[in-house]
Amino acid sequence: MAKKEVAMLFDASHCTGCKGCQVACKQWNMLPATLEKNGNPFTGSYQSPMDLNGNTRLVMTFDEQESGNKFQELNFAIGRRSCYHCTDAACVKACSSGALFHMKNGVVAFDTDKCNGCTYCQSACPFDVPRFRKTDGRIDKCTMCLDRLEEGQVPACVKTCQPEALRFGDREEMIRIGMQRVEFLKKKGFAKAELYGVTEMGGLHILTVCKHGHEAYGLPTNPKPNKMIDTMSAMRTVTGVGAAAVVAGLAATFVAARGYRRKDVTIEEAKQGWTQEQRDKADREVKELLAKEARNQ
Ligand code: SF4
Ligand code: SF4
Ligand code: SF4
Known part of the structure; x- marks a missing residue:
């Protein structure tokens, strides 16, 4: 019997912004926090750090929205940023080494030992999630705490959430609970709830219950895999082209519109942050992949 799909439900209308989940994620997954003085300088926002990084798989996001209510002028839209474990995961398609893969329960997992640090996954992801970790030259992202799931436990972030803004279980059930909550919020006057x-x-x-509509939480409308996926697929089907020329073509034509609050970068620009060893390794693996696919055609 096929394994049932699981899901996490984040209800932004229940979240108090305590960040207990962020801390629990670091603790369980043994990811260090910045310790030096002013390592995360205060920017005027409750959000800290301001973005994901190689040692931070989960960030609670804080946005202020005008309420139109003179007695309480601002509403906080508190969101949650981590991997969304997509069914059509762009990162899995872009991964040059097979390190990222789907589990039958819907989780997008990764094998750290296979990762070559090429960061194609980061460029492909419409949510700009996987992040490069300099200390071991690999990417990191939320794993849905697979090690805990295998022991029958819920993810660490879910376990720690006091107001039950986070739930975990059968995906269909999470959708049902989420829809119910949206109906409740709409009846309370939050017309954009979804x-x-x-x-x-x-x-x-x-899944996210967005009390103020998804835009307020920085979630993209109709996210699409980055165009680099199509380019890569097209290049893979090219026959009779030398592997070196193909790699040069990839470098020249990849325009990784990373979106999600970041400027557009080309793959060549992204590569400037890599070590020579990483570049050589990534190019070698892409060449091998293309050569293998050409042989199979
Ligand atoms: S632990 Fe729960 S209430 Fe606290 S920030 Fe995380 S989701 Fe929100
Ligand atoms: S595409 Fe991005 S959000 Fe989707 S599974 Fe991959 S890393 Fe996660
Ligand atoms: S599921 Fe686990 S790895 Fe993912 S954000 Fe929650 S605690 Fe972190």
């Missing part, structure tokens, strides 16, 4: 993730990217395995 459940995000039911259909996006073929269906996400992190």
Whole structure:
């Protein structure tokens, strides 16, 4: 029997912004925090750090929205940023070494030992999630705490959430609970309330009850895999082209519109942050992949 799909439900209307989940994620996954003085300088926002990084798989996001209520002028839109475990995961398609893969329960897992640090996954992801970790030259992202799931436990972030803004279980059940909550919020006057993730990217395995609509939480409308996926697929089908020329073509034509609050970068620009060893390794693996696919055609 096929394994049932699981999902996490984040209900932004229940979240108090305590960041207990962020801390629990670091603790369980043994990811160090910045310790030096002013390592995360205060920027005027409750959000800290301001973005994901190689040692931070989860960031609670804080946005202030005008409420139109003179007695309480601002509403906080508190969101959650981590991997969304997409059904049509762009990162899996872009991964040059097979390090990222789908589990039957819907989780997008990765094998750290296989990662060559090429960061193609980061460029492909419409949510700009996987991050490069300089200390071991590999990427890191949320694993849905697979090690805990295998022991029958819920993810660490879910376990720690006091107001039950986070739930975990059967995906269909999470959708049902999320929709119910949206109906409740709409009746309370939050006209833009919606459940995000039911259909996006073929269906996400992190669903979000957005009290103020998904834009308020920085979630993209109708996210699409980056164009580099199409380019890569097209290049893979090219026959009779030397592998070196193909790699040069990839470098010249990849325009990784990373979006999600970041400027556009080309793959060549991205490569400037890599070590020579990483560049050589990534190019070698892409060449091998293309040569293998050409042989199979
Ligand atoms: S632990 Fe729960 S309430 Fe606290 S920030 Fe995380 S999701 Fe929100
Ligand atoms: S959110 Fe990005 S990293 Fe996570 S599964 Fe989707 S494409 Fe991959
Ligand atoms: S599921 Fe695990 S790895 Fe993912 S954000 Fe929660 S605690 Fe972190």
